[in-house]
Amino acid sequence: MKTNGTLDEWIQNVGKLAQGNSRLVLAISAAFATLLLKPCKRENFGIHFVGGSSEGKTTALYVAASVFGSRQYLKPWRSTDNGLELVAAAHSDMLLVLDEIGQMDSRKLGDTVYMLANGSGKIRSTASCEMRRVATWHIGTLSTGEVDLETHMAEANKKMMAGQAIRLLSIPAKPALENSGLLEKLHGFNSYNELAQYLKEATEKYFGAPMKAFVEALIVEGKQIDNLFRVALEESQAKHLPVNAIGQDFRVFGIFFTIGFAGEFATKRGITGWPAGESLETAVAEFTRWLQRKGGAGNQEEKKQLELLRCFFQKHQHSKFLSINEYDDVTDSKIVNESIGYKKETSMGTIFYAYPERFREAIKREIPANVDDLLKMAADLNILERKDKNHLTKIVRFKTKVTRMLVFNSRVLADDDFLEEPPK
Numbered sequence: 001m002k003t004n005g006t007l008d009e010w011i012q013n014v015g016k017l018a019q020g021n022s023r024l025v026l027a028i029s030a031a032f033a034t035l036l037l038k039p040c041k042r043e044n045f046g047i048h049f050v051g052g053s054s055e056g057k058t059t060a061l062y063v064a065a066s067v068f069g070s071r072q073y074l075k076p077w078r079s080t081d082n083g084l085e086l087v088a089a090a091h092s093d094m095l096l097v098l099d100e101i102g103q104m105d106s107r108k109l110g111d112t113v114y115m116l117a118n119g120s121g122k123i124r125s126t127a128s129c130e131m132r133r134v135a136t137w138h139i140g141t142l143s144t145g146e147v148d149l150e151t152h153m154a155e156a157n158k159k160m161m162a163g164q165a166i167r168l169l170s171i172p173a174k175p176a177l178e179n180s181g182l183l184e185k186l187h188g189f190n191s192y193n194e195l196a197q198y199l200k201e202a203t204e205k206y207f208g209a210p211m212k213a214f215v216e217a218l219i220v221e222g223k224q225i226d227n228l229f230r231v232a233l234e235e236s237q238a239k240h241l242p243v244n245a246i247g248q249d250f251r252v253f254g255i256f257f258t259i260g261f262a263g264e265f266a267t268k269r270g271i272t273g274w275p276a277g278e279s280l281e282t283a284v285a286e287f288t289r290w291l292q293r294k295g296g297a298g299n300q301e302e303k304k305q306l307e308l309l310r311c312f313f314q315k316h317q318h319s320k321f322l323s324i325n326e327y328d329d330v331t332d333s334k335i336v337n338e339s340i341g342y343k344k345e346t347s348m349g350t351i352f353y354a355y356p357e358r359f360r361e362a363i364k365r366e367i368p369a370n371v372d373d374l375l376k377m378a379a380d381l382n383i384l385e386r387k388d389k390n391h392l393t394k395i396v397r398f399k400t401k402v403t404r405m406l407v408f409n410s411r412v413l414a415d416d417d418f419l420e421e422p423p424k
């Protein structure tokens, strides 16, 4: 790959200016991280800077790209999925830099994100019906756009899956709301415009040397890198991941950690121009912000569904459940039309008994959820009391009848943070 200028020139004119500019530190470190994917057995990753026009997104891409090549290294999202497959294969073990997600066909975006992250192209057959070799790649993608993945996919009425969101992680281009754009530290320049302009010109003159130096350092490190990485990852997970972290939290932490680790590896070998510690601190801080935007550790979909279930009970507790006393006598003065079941005040709070079919119908009308999944979740969280693992209902012996019902305990109304607990 063609390089221009020395490593020292790149550090003086690009790397040093990234110091204190968290997005640039992240972008350059992400570029280095792509060289670690294969030796450290890490999955492909994607980072997407989202922000309004003229916030410095493309400038950050130039800076990241300069680890590998000139400004021509940038590729547009505006391409067919087949075209991007070729581009991805050609960038294996390197950074893929894609500008302007808005130009990608929104109908194809979701599948393309999966394709880039999963690291292999489509299976095709040759004219003689033999299977062609499938292209494969290890890449990290750095992307920009004025919209995030979810918004762009929604234009084609497509719903973003959680799996897609973690394969192309959206990060606001502006590190803080009050900033005018992506750059935070002026390094003696008079304006962000001047600094951005300088970086654009510098990355046209100095590029490629950091990648070369990083690869040389990796060769010196040899096979130990894998072990070094794993030990550091485990330590960092123990320090920074909340106890209720679930699979996707671990994966996203792993991505940010790989980026931070790559930055530290480069810094220690004099390849970046910013102090030791800054890469990892920046990456971990970004993970923490990602977690906050998601609403904390744990399964957000589950939290949302259970929140809806709680609202359902709050709304209908007086209108669709008949009050019964300890002798199971109905104590409501008026008989409730279309009642779903009964409620009983106990020392443990209100218990709700719902007729399964009536409950299912009512829920279906009001909550966009799979009722079985919702009930299983409630059971896993010990909100729905069940007979055993194979049943969601319980046999209830009322004074005048014995019947199978869905029994919700008082936690279904709880305003406390039971939804924060990890499922048992």
Ligand SMILES: Nc1ncnc2c1ncn2[C@@H]1O[C@H](COP(=O)(O)OP(=O)(O)OP(=O)(O)O)[C@@H](O)[C@H]1O
Pocket (backbone or CB within 6 Å): 051, 052, 053, 054, 055, 056, 057, 058, 059, 060, 146, 179, 180, 181, 182, 183, 184, 192, 193, 196, 197
């Ligand atoms: N804090 C800031 N950081 C970076 N750029 C800024 C900042 N404040 C203002 N700018 C302006 O934004 C310009 C960055 O241009 P760049 O092409 O990188 O933006 P962009 O976010 O890619 O825009 P677009 O979405 O239109 O492509 C700079 O030339 C500068 O004038």
Ligand SMILES: [Mg+2]
Pocket (backbone or CB within 6 Å): 057, 058, 059, 099, 144
């Ligand atoms: Mg741009």
